[in-house]
Amino acid sequence: MTLLDAPQYNEKRAKLVRNLSIAALVIVLVGGFCTFWFWNWPAEHRINNFMAVVESGDFAKGFAEWNRDPNWQKHPQQYSAYDFDQFQKDWGPMSEYGKIRSHKLLMAKSVGNGTVVGMVINGDTAHPLFLRVDNKTKTIGFSPVELYVGP
Secondary structure, X not given: OOHHHOOOOOHHHXXXXXXXXXXXXXXXXXXXXXXXXXXXXXXXHHHHHHHHHHHHOOHHHHHHHHHOOXXXXXXXXXXXXXXXXXXXXXXXXXXXXXXXXXXXXXXXXEEOOEEEEEEEEOOOXXXXXXXXXXXXXXXXXXXXXXXXXXX
């Protein structure tokens, strides 16, 4: 085949290829943006659910959310390192925050094999709290890492 024997230009096919290429590019860009934007959403959702239970005052259910074990009362010895009594001291009305009435998530960042979520409790912006959600077990714990929240 030579240049003079080239196939005839098909305008309909060219528009189809162009439109499909643009659509594929848009889908890849939107998918990438959504992945970036919602990457930490599962951890944020877990923390929000946990805090809603704590705010309601149901500490037994809160401890179940913390450990991701709804049947924790059947085997409390499994949680001897951080037991229910210590949990109530940290999250109950006598905690350093008092009765927890509200929370606001400030940020979330993947760190190692977990996600660190920074939040403000009862509007106390001077002392943000950082919790960590393990990516594999989905359990919640206090984070050894504190994120910079800005001035």
